[in-house]
Amino acid sequence: MEVLEFLRDVLQQPALLIGMVSLVGLVALGKPFHKVMTGTLKPIMGYLMLSAGAGVICENLAPLGSMIEKGFSITGVVPNNEAIVSVAQDILGVETMSILVVGLVMNLLIARFTKFKYVFLTGHHSFFMACLLSAVLGTAGLSGVELILCGGFFLGAWSAISPAIGQKYTNKVTDGDGIAMGHFGSLAYYISAWVGSKVGKPEESTEKIEIPEKWGFLRDTTISTGITMMFFFMVAAVAAGPEYVYTLSGGMSPYLFAIMAGLKFAVGVTVVYSGVRMILGDLIPAFEGIATKVIPNAVPAVDCAVFFTYAPTAVVIGFVASFIGGVIGMLILGMVGGVLIIPGMVPHFFCGATAGIFGNATGGRRGATIGAFVNGLLISFAPALLLPVLGNLGFQNTTFGDFDFGVLGIILGSLANSFGSLGIFGAIAVFLLVLIIPSFVCSGSKVINQPDED
16 A cells, blocks of 8 residues: 555656656667756756746735635635645545556557557646546446546546647647647637637737837736736735735735735746746657657647746736636626636636637737637636536535536536446547547558648
């Protein structure tokens, strides 16, 4: 049992997963020891830097959400992946861990033997999805080995299929850098990119916004993010009132607390950017070893924050537009008598920012704004529809926040409610067809949705 617990802990650490991938790739390429060592440690340290920045972001988003709830008298369900998973571990700990292990193995087998060559490297999101699957499949009546194998298959299959669905958009974002989206908010990002292509022009990029010389300091991402977030925090602090803000600030002046929280948030974003550069600088060259020796043509699917450096201005625009979409989505749910989904700051920042980046790649500033706004609506409605299929977890005051969790959970839950376990096995058959058919259709060794090599 101790070995399983150690393995579970390792598999929940994306930094170690990325480090192991780099290690295998560098060894496969026959690099000398000193290059193997540095090429393994740098991606690990880069991801730890990314995580540290994300921690600062989340730490400062929490009081912002509390002030908004208090200031505007909102009560309801707050989507947060970490919160719902921590609650679930008392009920579904063994099933979640087992599905995670089986799912990661399935992902590697699918990447090795099918045209879906995507290796999903965002370990904590794999863990979240394993938890969702254990809840939904358990509610459908599956248990024991049957539940673990079915859940592991869905996890491994979706880890390979979801990056492929929108790889053409990811290539636009990265200008063909050879990475894929490894985040379970992916469908909303691809929808944002599609919306962007309909409403705007990619040449009108957010990164080309002309700023007068006296406002030139706004081109500095850290400064512009800090100013934007100070404004958000200040409005929320005023709305919540000084007495309530004192309970969050530890006695600090409420308005000074708002200013400092906004600045700390901007520093967190900057740390994320630095970590991303360190990851990509060594991971991509090392991954060539995986792609050539272990899993031919393998493509790394990485966390959404890795894409932030491709369009920093779209990150801020995407967050703001997604949050506005979340507020409007909450009001619509209230009008139709649904469960109020309070906009969670964490999903709206990370998912909204990424949706803005993808919308910008296809539709410029209009695409970034409208695409991220649509993302905000999607991650309001999907969690509300997901709650009824989560069984015991549906009674908690939180739920999964990112769009793919909602889509997969709603589909599998609806199939189980209508057809029982037969509905789940039918979904497995569909996934198998999706994975197998391209092997007979695609010629040569072309990766699904990857551009032809020159």
